[in-house]
Amino acid sequence: MQLPIVVLTCDKYDWLLSGFAYLFNRYWHTPDQPVIVAGFRQPPCALPANFKFQPIAATETLSWCEHIRKFAVQLPDYFVLLLDDYWLCQPVEPTKLHRLLDTFIARKSDKADLSGNTVSFGADSLPGSKEFVIAHQHAKYRTSTQPAIWTKRYLLRHTTQRRSIWDFERLSGREARNDGAEIIAYNQALVPVYSYANVCRKGKADPRHIRYIKPDDIALLKQLGYADLLKAGGAV
Numbered sequence: 001m002q003l004p005i006v007v008l009t010c011d012k013y014d015w016l017l018s019g020f021a022y023l024f025n026r027y028w029h030t031p032d033q034p035v036i037v038a039g040f041r042q043p044p045c046a047l048p049a050n051f052k053f054q055p056i057a058a059t060e061t062l063s064w065c066e067h068i069r070k071f072a073v074q075l076p077d078y079f080v081l082l083l084d085d086y087w088l089c090q091p092v093e094p095t096k097l098h099r100l101l102d103t104f105i106a107r108k109s110d111k112a113d114l115s116g117n118t119v120s121f122g123a124d125s126l127p128g129s130k131e132f133v134i135a136h137q138h139a140k141y142r143t144s145t146q147p148a149i150w151t152k153r154y155l156l157r158h159t160t161q162r163r164s165i166w167d168f169e170r171l172s173g174r175e176a177r178n179d180g181a182e183i184i185a186y187n188q189a190l191v192p193v194y195s196y197a198n199v200c201r202k203g204k205a206d207p208r209h210i211r212y213i214k215p216d217d218i219a220l221l222k223q224l225g226y227a228d229l230l231k232a233g234g235a236v
Contacts, residue, residue, distance in 0.1 A: 004080065005079065007035055014039055016199065017047060023213075027089065033050060045224075056068075057070075063163055066159075078151045086147055086196045089195055100184070109183065115147050116188075119188070121136075121141055123187075132184050137177060199213075
């Protein structure tokens with residue numbers, strides 16, 4: 001079973017998509033995994049055949065939450081949600097991903113964190129399991145947009161306000177405390193399922209994350225037009 005993958009982009013960041021696609025296809029465990037790119041204008045860079053652009057709207061006229069809510073209605077019941085600057089930089093272990101997905105489905109969880117976010121902000125061992133944890137109800141950033149499997153119902157539940165993506169993380173995350181939703185993750189904060197470089201922060205290169213990109217990927221990324229980004233991030 002292929003897990004639906006949705007990558008969110010916007011006109012300000014969609015130039016990052018070719019780099020995202022190159023590293024995703026290199027390190028995702030399934031060759032030619034279908035990926036939905038959700039944005040506004042047609043991406044300005046060529047994308048692999050397995051990446052399909054699906055417009056959210058003709059232009060970005062509403063708040064982030066309003067646009068995402070309207071788009072999410074047409075999505076399947078659960079999916080991986082990623083941002084365009086989350087560049088995968090380590091292989092995804094299929095067994096690890098599928099065990100988390102199976103647990104997520106069996107328990108009818110609301111969200112499954114693919115990063116180390118849940119462990120970092122507070123979690124307990126999942127009852128009867130040493131492998132997984134469950135987020136504290138009072139934990140920060142329960143609506144974090146770090147890589148995760150979401151249910152449509154949980155995303156729709158917390159996108160009812162007119163908010164930017166930053167306010168979604170901050171304010172909706174605060175409102176998500178004690179919401180009764182179940183958020184699970186691996187009990188390994190330092191070895192996340194989706195190891196990524198968050199290459200941009202507020203529109204600028206983030207050296208702390210770009211250094212995670214492997215040296216043998218740098219040359220190809222430069223050919224794709226990312227020399228300035230990589231240089232600003234200290235990778236070249």
